[in-house]
Amino acid sequence: MTTIEKDSQYVLQTYGRFPLALAKGQGTRVWDEEGREYLDFCAGIATCALGHCHPALTSAITEQANQLIHCSNLYFTKQQSDLAELIVEKVVQQPGKIFFSNSGAEANDGLIKLARRHGIESARHEIITFNQSFHGRTIGAMSATAQGKIHDGFGPLFPGFVYSLLNDLEAVEAAITEKTTAFLIEPIQGEGGVKVATKEFLEGLAALAKKHDILLLLDEVQCGMGRTGMLNGWETIAPGLKPDGISWAKGMGGGFPIGSFWVAEKHAPLLGPGSHGSTYGGNALASAVSAAVIKTIIEDDLVSNVNAREAQIRETISEWDHPAITEIRGAGLILGIGIDTSQLSIPDGAVPSIHLCKELIKLGLLVPPAGPDTLRLLPPLNVTADEVSQALALFKQVLDAHQA
Ligand SMILES: *Cc1c(COP(=O)(O)O)cnc(C)c1O
Numbered sequence: 556m557t558t559i560e561k562d563s564q565y566v567l568q569t570y571g572r573f574p575l576a577l578a579k580g581q582g583t584r585v586w587d588e589e590g591r592e593y594l595d596f597c598a599g600i601a602t603c604a605l606g607h608c609h610p611a612l613t614s615a616i617t618e619q620a621n622q623l624i625h626c627s628n629l630y631f632t633k634q635q636s637d638l639a640e641l642i643v644e645k646v647v648q649q650p651g652k653i654f655f656s657n658s659g660a661e662a663n664d665g666l667i668k669l670a671r672r673h674g675i676e677s678a679r680h681e682i683i684t685f686n687q688s689f690h691g692r693t694i695g696a697m698s699a700t701a702q703g704k705i706h707d708g709f710g711p712l713f714p715g716f717v718y719s720l721l722n723d724l725e726a727v728e729a730a731i732t733e734k735t736t737a738f739l740i741e742p743i744q745g746e747g748g749v750k751v752a753t754k755e756f757l758e759g760l761a762a763l764a765k766k767h768d769i770l771l772l773l774d775e776v777q778c779g780m781g782r783t784g785m786l787n788g789w790e791t792i793a794p795g796l797k798p799d800g801i802s803w804a805k806g807m808g809g810g811f812p813i814g815s816f817w818v819a820e821k822h823a824p825l826l827g828p829g830s831h832g833s834t835y836g837g838n839a840l841a842s843a844v845s846a847a848v849i850k851t852i853i854e855d856d857l858v859s860n861v862n863a864r865e866a867q868i869r870e871t872i873s874e875w876d877h878p879a880i881t882e883i884r885g886a887g888l889i890l891g892i893g894i895d896t897s898q899l900s901i902p903d904g905a906v907p908s909i910h911l912c913k914e915l916i917k918l919g920l921l922v923p924p925a926g927p928d929t930l931r932l933l934p935p936l937n938v939t940a941d942e943v944s945q946a947l948a949l950f951k952q953v954l955d956a957h958q959a
Contacts, residue, residue: 670736
């Protein structure tokens with residue numbers, strides 16, 4: 556049986572996967588089981604921040620694996636305390652405390668629990684989230700996600716979420732009730748199509764939060780840790796923002812599973828002893844690996860490369876002046892290329908973005924879609940100028956071949 560046949564027999568068929576079995580990775584390149592090479596502009600969905608098998612990552616894994624992998628959160632480890640210090644002091648740079656999870660959805664569940672605790676004394680429990688958001692697949696994070704297709708068949712949802720409109724402050728103000736305890740927002744929506752919250756909107760939310768004693772919670776799971784060209788996604792948009800809570804996962808592990816959330820110092824007592832936990836969360840191995848990834852992002856100044864590569868991508872694509880490209884959304888290396896599907900000949904019944912992704916795979920480029928008419932570029936933060944040129948040439952080749 557091939558890998559793909561075995562998957563269909565033994566793995567629960569929850570994923571719409573591309574027909575590709577990967578066996579090896581190095582830097583921005585991956586190889587399939589037949590040894591075919593691909594440029595990886597998916598990077599594990601914005602996860603492999605340093606590319607594949609970066610020496611800082613693999614040596615952190617092997618060294619820590621030989622010392623101590625896991626000992627539960629009944630005991631302290633230097634690796635976990637050091638990582639918490641690194642995130643608070645070097646990434647957020649605002650006083651607060653960190654909880655470690657294993658994924659983004661779990662980190663968001665933690666923020667949801669924080670919001671519930673914040674509202675408990677005033678009998679408030681509603682959290683406002685935004686259309687087309689994506690916060691993960693646990694019951695809590697799924698219920699926070701304002702996309703019907705994610706909820707389909709799983710109701711009743713976890714109660715207390717109110718969905719409002721991104722970048723529409725009036726709608727948000729109208730959605731606030733005496734039960735509202737928090738806003739939860741992705742500064743740049745990833746799965747929802749790379750939609751960017753505006754500066755006015757984020758600052759407006761912060762002002763409403765202050766006025767109504769509502770928590771401002773940021774989901775930086777996809778856009779955080781350098782991906783936007785700043786260490787924090789919100790800084791790219793509204794640098795002075797003072798959030799109450801922030802969640803991360805994806806890029807902070809460089810491909811190793813870890814997530815976390817930060818709580819501003821003044822709210823930290825809301826989640827005291829016994830209130831929350833995770834058996835694996837922040838174990839010695841995951842923490843050592845994440846610290847190595849974040850330190851490399853900072854010490855190698857990868858955000859400068861992110862900004863340079865973003866400029867290169869925008870310049871190259873605007874020079875094409877291609878009729879099938881409507882716009883480039885996003886910031887840094889979380890970019891959504893909007894496709895005018897009426898300009899392309901796409902086979903009947905095919906989802907345009909997925910069809911284009913499959914054609915790109917044939918040419919040796921991996922990119923993920925984001926909705927039916929957007930392709931996402933999410934290469935490693937250390938992708939080179941040459942790799943960007945090669946990937947964009949393949950991208951143009953596919954668009955040209957599909958011109959209507
Ligand atoms: C991927 C993602 C999540 C969920 O993370 P998991 O690790 O898959 O649980 C949550 N929020 C955003 C913005 C994401 O992109």
